[in-house]
Amino acid sequence: xxxxxxxxxxxxxxxxxxxxxxxxxxxxxxxxxxxxxxxxxxxxxxxxxxxxxxxxxxxxxxxxxxxxxxxxxxxxxxxxxxxxxxxxxxxxxxxxxxxxxxxxxxxxxxxxxxxxxxxxxxxxxxxxxxxxxxxxxxxxxxxxxxxxxxxxxxxxxxxxxxxxxxxxxxxxxxxxxxxxxxxxxxxxxxxxxxxxxxxxxxxxxxxxxxxxxxxxxxxxxxxxxxxxxxxxxxxxxxxxxxxxxxxxxxxxxxxxxxxxxxxxxxxxxxxxxxxxxxxxxxxxxxxxxxxxxxxxxxxxxxxxxxxxxxxxxxxxxxxxxxxxxxxxxxxxxxxxxxxxxxxxxxxxxxxxxxxxxxxxxxxxxxxxxxxxxxxxxxxxxxxxxxxxxxx
Amino acid sequence: xxxxxxxxxxxxxxxxxxxxxxxxxxxxxxxxxxxxxxxxxxxxxxxxxxxxxxxxxxxxxxxxxxxxxxxxxxxxxxxxxxxxxxxxxxxxxxxxxxxxxxxxxxxxxxxxxxxxxxxxxxxxxxxxxxxxxxxxxxxxxxxxxxxxxxxxxxxxxxxxxxxxxxxxxxxxxxxxxxxxxxxxxxxxxxxxxxxxxxxxxxxxxxxxxxxxxxxxxxxxxxxxxxxxxxxxxxxxxxxxxxxxxxxxxxxxxxxxxxxxxxxxxxxxxxxxxxxxxxxxxxxxxxxxxxxxxxxxxxxxxxxxxxxxxxxxxxxxxxxxxxxxxxxxxxxxxxxxxxxxxxxxxxxxxxxxxxxxxxxxxxxxxxxxxxxxxxxxxxxxxxxxxxxxxxxxxxxxxxxxxxxxxxxxxxxxxxxxxxxxxxxxxxxxxxxxxxxxxxxxxxxxxxxxxxxxxxxxxxxxxxxxxxxxxxxxxxxxxxxxxxxxxxxxxxxxxxxxxxxxxxxxxxxxxxxxxxxxxxxxxxxxxxxxxxxxxxxxxxxxxxxxxxxxxxxxxxxxxxxxxxxxxxxxxxxxxxxxxxxxxxxxxx
Numbered sequence: 001x002x003x004x005x006x007x008x009x010x011x012x013x014x015x016x017x018x019x020x021x022x023x024x025x026x027x028x029x030x031x032x033x034x035x036x037x038x039x040x041x042x043x044x045x046x047x048x049x050x051x052x053x054x055x056x057x058x059x060x061x062x063x064x065x066x067x068x069x070x071x072x073x074x075x076x077x078x079x080x081x082x083x084x085x086x087x088x089x090x091x092x093x094x095x096x097x098x099x100x101x102x103x104x105x106x107x108x109x110x111x112x113x114x115x116x117x118x119x120x121x122x123x124x125x126x127x128x129x130x131x132x133x134x135x136x137x138x139x140x141x142x143x144x145x146x147x148x149x150x151x152x153x154x155x156x157x158x159x160x161x162x163x164x165x166x167x168x169x170x171x172x173x174x175x176x177x178x179x180x181x182x183x184x185x186x187x188x189x190x191x192x193x194x195x196x197x198x199x200x201x202x203x204x205x206x207x208x209x210x211x212x213x214x215x216x217x218x219x220x221x222x223x224x225x226x227x228x229x230x231x232x233x234x235x236x237x238x239x240x241x242x243x244x245x246x247x248x249x250x251x252x253x254x255x256x257x258x259x260x261x262x263x264x265x266x267x268x269x270x271x272x273x274x275x276x277x278x279x280x281x282x283x284x285x286x287x288x289x290x291x292x293x294x295x296x297x298x299x300x301x302x303x304x305x306x307x308x309x310x311x312x313x314x315x316x317x318x319x320x321x322x323x324x325x326x327x328x329x330x331x332x333x334x335x336x337x338x339x340x341x342x343x344x345x346x347x348x349x350x351x352x353x354x355x356x357x358x359x360x361x362x363x364x365x366x367x368x369x370x371x372x373x374x375x376x377x378x379x380x381x382x383x384x385x386x387x388x389x390x391x
Numbered sequence: 392x393x394x395x396x397x398x399x400x401x402x403x404x405x406x407x408x409x410x411x412x413x414x415x416x417x418x419x420x421x422x423x424x425x426x427x428x429x430x431x432x433x434x435x436x437x438x439x440x441x442x443x444x445x446x447x448x449x450x451x452x453x454x455x456x457x458x459x460x461x462x463x464x465x466x467x468x469x470x471x472x473x474x475x476x477x478x479x480x481x482x483x484x485x486x487x488x489x490x491x492x493x494x495x496x497x498x499x500x501x502x503x504x505x506x507x508x509x510x511x512x513x514x515x516x517x518x519x520x521x522x523x524x525x526x527x528x529x530x531x532x533x534x535x536x537x538x539x540x541x542x543x544x545x546x547x548x549x550x551x552x553x554x555x556x557x558x559x560x561x562x563x564x565x566x567x568x569x570x571x572x573x574x575x576x577x578x579x580x581x582x583x584x585x586x587x588x589x590x591x592x593x594x595x596x597x598x599x600x601x602x603x604x605x606x607x608x609x610x611x612x613x614x615x616x617x618x619x620x621x622x623x624x625x626x627x628x629x630x631x632x633x634x635x636x637x638x639x640x641x642x643x644x645x646x647x648x649x650x651x652x653x654x655x656x657x658x659x660x661x662x663x664x665x666x667x668x669x670x671x672x673x674x675x676x677x678x679x680x681x682x683x684x685x686x687x688x689x690x691x692x693x694x695x696x697x698x699x700x701x702x703x704x705x706x707x708x709x710x711x712x713x714x715x716x717x718x719x720x721x722x723x724x725x726x727x728x729x730x731x732x733x734x735x736x737x738x739x740x741x742x743x744x745x746x747x748x749x750x751x752x753x754x755x756x757x758x759x760x761x762x763x764x765x766x767x768x769x770x771x772x773x774x775x776x777x778x779x780x781x782x783x784x785x786x787x788x789x790x791x792x793x794x795x796x797x798x799x800x801x802x803x804x805x806x807x808x809x810x811x812x813x814x815x816x817x818x819x820x821x822x823x824x825x826x827x828x829x830x831x832x833x834x835x836x837x838x839x840x841x842x843x844x845x846x847x848x849x850x851x852x853x854x855x856x857x858x859x860x861x862x863x864x865x866x867x868x869x870x871x872x873x874x875x876x877x878x879x880x881x882x883x884x885x886x887x888x889x890x891x892x893x894x895x896x897x898x899x900x901x902x903x904x905x906x907x908x909x910x911x912x913x914x915x916x917x918x919x920x921x922x923x924x925x926x927x928x929x930x931x932x933x934x935x936x937x938x939x940x941x942x943x944x945x946x947x948x949x950x951x952x953x954x955x956x957x958x959x960x961x962x963x964x965x966x967x968x969x970x971x972x973x974x975x976x977x
Binding site for chain 2: 021054058059061062063065066067068075077248249266267284285287301302304318319321352353371
């Protein structure tokens with residue numbers, strides 16, 4: 001296969017507030033958007049002809065990936081006006097794809113090894129993986145190397161093999177799609193008509209991200225393999241240990257202590273006296289004031305954290321200004337997303353552009369919507385909608 | 392291949408185009424259409440050497456016969472030209488009386504005929520002789536059937552050589568040849584060259600010289616649209632990144648860059664060497680940036696600043712003692728600005744150039760150059776280069792500001808927050824689209840502001856008129872009542888730019904006055920501004936920021952407003968009618 005279709009139009013509604021101003025594929029994990037991992041995996045396997053279906057907040061994708069040249073690929077963008085489903089998304093590319101092509105979701109983090117063998121299989125085929133929590137996904141039963149049955153979100157666990165959403169198709173697929181909106185339904189249709197769909201398994205990385213706190217587990221998984229590089233400056237008295245990436249023009253000031261795996265973007269100002277503990281990723285242009293500890297967190301670009309703060313197990317999106325003495329510790333909480341409650345161990349999740357006064361305490365599991373403002377010395381908890389004001 | 396290269400030059404001019412290719416004879420094809428249209432009708436042509444041209448008309452309307460390349464009587468010499476031959480009428484008269492036939496109304500056509508007149512077997516000599524007769528500006532490429540070489544010359548119009556592997560290129564600007572090579576030689580004025588596939592010979596005033604090549608770091612990628620519908624939208628969206636990069640360059644680099652040195656030197660001149668005033672020169676959008684620069688420099692450096700439109704500066708006398716001149720030009724090739732700069736250097740004034748193009752003519756005239764490093768800007772309407780110019784001006788002022796340390800720390804914090812605030816404006820695109828819908832129904836519009844928001848209003852009006860063809864005017868809010876009020880009414884919407892500074896209260900009064908005359912009023916204001924929300928008919932809500940940095944936020948919002956209005960009206964946004972990107976004529 002030399003061509004791939006990436007479905008990147010989705011919003012990722014359950015990932016709010018982080019998907020309010022960007023599509024799911026543009027969530028940053030260890031310094032790179034998820035889409036970039038997909039593209040790099042394809043490029044490393046020689047697939048350089050890419051068609052990307054975009055929709056929700058597509059300018060974010062254009063701005064970051066452009067024509068794909070920097071990754072050695074060629075990207076053609078197709079706009080899906082209404083996000084109706086994966087099969088509907090695929091029909092949008094009918095006029096630009098060749099005879100055979102791969103289909104990949106733009107919001108699952110993969111590596112080159114994940115699809116290394118799959119790029120050579122013929123249509124039609126699906127890539128599968130064994131996971132610990134198959135209940136969220138479509139569960140697949142295999143017989144003789146072919147797909148026997150798909151069961152979406154089953155009641156009980158019978159098998160652990162799930163659908164990664166990565167397919168190998170030929171143009172015949174457009175006949176099968178018809179009016180179906182989702183690809184798993186199309187596969188069901190194919191099976192019902194007696195078509196053979198190859199079943200292949202991968203044991204390599206395939207990470208899904210559904211809820212805001214998943215960002216931290218993906219961060220951890222990826223940061224384990226980063227290559228340490230130092231493009232910035234470490235002042236005398238600054239200390240760095242383990243797998244640490246320091247971006248261009250960043251400064252680690254005296255008395256700061258960085259223990260990897262940690263990735264720090266470019267033009268950051270860390271310290272003095274700041275402690276950054278694993279596994280943490282910090283975006284570009286971030287200012288972390290003295291006597292702050294950041295532990296196991298993901299900090300977006302342009303964030304400013306005031307002095308004496310504690311940030312643990314938290315996700316802070318771009319452009320937030322957190323006043324001095326900001327405290328976000330983690331704990332076991334029940335977090336509500338849509339109608340379900342999830343028991344997780346997490347700190348604060350703060351959307352883009354928020355402005356918090358000094359001495360704000362964020363209870364574990366708090367979700368703060370974008371562009372919110374919190375007055376000094378407030379305690380915040382639960383779920384705050386976008387543009388909230390707490391005073 | 393020539394047409395693909397020409398496509399990348401269309402931002403310099405695009406009312407007509409043409410190519411000529413030579414082997415034993417010259418094949419030529421041209422028309423008054425865009426390159427894409429020419430591509431569809433052009434027959435296949437083969438040759439060892441060829442020239443192409445896209446035109447921005449100065450003499451002679453856009454038409455097939457006026458398009459370049461131009462030929463001589465025998466049809467064996469082809470010439471493409473950028474510039475103006477000021478004595479073409481006399482030359483044409485003389486050549487006609489010597490038996491030459493002219494078919495077009497252009498000034499350029501005299502050139503191939505002059506070459507034909509002096510041709511005695513050597514194209515190089517003939518071109519040299521022809522150039523002696525010509526007055527004016529030029530970047531010329533000439534070829535002749537049977538001679539596999541290009542003879543080129545430069546005077547006042549830009550020309551570069553792309554150095555390839557057993558192939559060489561000559562072009563007005565770098566993007567034309569980036570697909571083929573990244574190694575570029577910038578020619579200087581009065582350079583003369585002969586280029587073959589394997590050799591490059593450059594002479595200056597008769598003696599052979601070697602010119603240093605430079606590796607261009609732009610990729611073709613940067614000069615491509617990458618998913619966006621228009622280059623302008625792409626460039627608007629690049630602005631947070633451009634701001635972040637400028638911050639990175641100037642805040643805490645471990646090694647001072649050349650630019651940082653230039654910046655410090657420029658600021659030092661103000662602080663130490665007894666510079667008593669600053670003179671800023673620019674055209675168009677850069678002029679608006681200079682006006683904002685005036686507020687910034689006066690506020691932070693407490694030095695009087697005079698801002699002049701470059702084309703007007705050339706025509707009256709100045710007394711310039713202890714003045715630092717700062718010229719802003721995105722392309723570095725703006726003829727009006729270059730002329731003013733040369734004049735200033737002649738009288739011994741120190742000149743600092745702020746430009747986006749490395750190696751451009753402005754950088755060679757100025758004592759010091761600060762590069763805005765925003766990457767190539769393809770869209771004719773300037774967006775990211777304007778913001779980048781503002782960033783340089785902020786840095787120039789902040790580096791050696793005379794205000795106290797606490798205020799300075801706040802300013803630095805404000806700068807650091809800019810990328811995310813600009814991103815916020817970009818993310819609130821949808822609200823701006825609605826206002827564009829409203830604006831697109833009108834034929835006129837007024838943009839008003841006070842203080843630092845006044846140049847913002849000017850820029851907002853300029854963007855709107857450039858790409859949507861709506862007759863927009865920027866006005867100081869205080870000036871409206873001294874005349875323009877008579878134009879207000881239901882069909883003249885007013886866009887008010889309001890900053891939270893000492894002009895706020897008077898702006899409220901102005902808005903009331905406008906509303907009393909029944910003009911629909913759209914205000915740019917901070918998110919939680921209730922007073923404005925009550926007064927205005929509609930509001931573009933923007934993130935709060937220190938008034939000094941409000942121009943950055945407000946201009947980005949106005950860029951988007953102009954873009955969406957033009958889009959609603961189906962205008963050709965990247966290539967507005969009658970405009971060219973880099974104005975290399977007076």
